[in-house]
Amino acid sequence: MASIIDFVFNRGESKGRLRPIHRNDWAMVVGWWNDPEVRRLFDVHFVNQTFADAEKWFSKAETGEGEQLPRSFVIEVDSKGKWLPVGTAEFYSERPSHKTVEFGFLIGDKNWWGKGIGTETAKRMTKYGLEELGFHRIGAVSAAYNVRSMNALQKAGFQIEGIRKSYVLRDGQYHDQTLMSVVRES
Numbered sequence: 498m499a500s501i502i503d504f505v506f507n508r509g510e511s512k513g514r515l516r517p518i519h520r521n522d523w524a525m526v527v528g529w530w531n532d533p534e535v536r537r538l539f540d541v542h543f544v545n546q547t548f549a550d551a552e553k554w555f556s557k558a559e560t561g562e563g564e565q566l567p568r569s570f571v572i573e574v575d576s577k578g579k580w581l582p583v584g585t586a587e588f589y590s591e592r593p594s595h596k597t598v599e600f601g602f603l604i605g606d607k608n609w610w611g612k613g614i615g616t617e618t619a620k621r622m623t624k625y626g627l628e629e630l631g632f633h634r635i636g637a638v639s640a641a642y643n644v645r646s647m648n649a650l651q652k653a654g655f656q657i658e659g660i661r662k663s664y665v666l667r668d669g670q671y672h673d674q675t676l677m678s679v680v681r682e683s
């Protein structure tokens with residue numbers, strides 16, 4: 498059972514891991530959601546968020562509930578021998594009878610953007626979702642201007658399946674939303 502998922506990034510020079518999220522992580526996550534630079538890239542948490550919003554978002558993802566494998570993780574990086582939380586990765590909107598789900602990821606600590614963490618996280622979560630959680634399809638959405646997110650997802654095997662036109666209103670302008678997915682082959 499994979500409750501901690503290890504990975505390397507920064508061209509193999511740095512270590513990271515995904516560990517299940519806990520309630521005492523939520524306040525930190527809300528802080529990331531409310532950072533204007535982070536929020537502008539989001540499709541979901543685009544208005545001011547509270548602890549109650551985090552509770553709603555993550556309530557089904559807490560670990561230790563029955564036999565359920567975790568759906569939501571904190572991304573941590575090895576910083577001078579200590580695990581430093583830098584973001585989150587989660588499955589949401591699960592439809593058990595269809596075995597489909599949506600994937601979201603976020604690096605809230607902007608110092609860690611563009612170092613390959615998002616790509617490695619998307620790869621590990623895709624493998625975990627398909628092989629261990631048994632999903633048939635994993636979907637993801639990005640505002641069409643969020644090139645970094647789409648690049649990371651494509652490297653994890655996601656393909657663009659469509660565009661929702663004028664779906665995202667940002668700074669007084671409408672933008673398209675890109676729909677992506679990875680579907681299990683067999």
Ligand SMILES: CC(C)(COP(=O)(O)OP(=O)(O)OC[C@H]1O[C@@H](n2cnc3c(N)ncnc32)[C@H](O)[C@@H]1OP(=O)(O)O)[C@@H](O)C(=O)NCCC(=O)NCCS
Nearest residue numbers: 538602603604610611612613614615616644645646648649
């Ligand atoms: C999206 C996100 C998770 C990606 O994680 P990341 O660790 O920053 O991404 P990576 O370092 O793995 O880079 C992904 C790709 O984007 C590229 N990239 C880096 N900086 C970029 C920039 N300024 N513009 C466009 N692409 C960029 C990288 O080079 C890489 O592609 P490449 O390997 O083909 O060159 C992270 O940037 C983030 O949290 N953003 C804010 C929240 C968000 O957008 N979440 C996703 C919502 S759907």
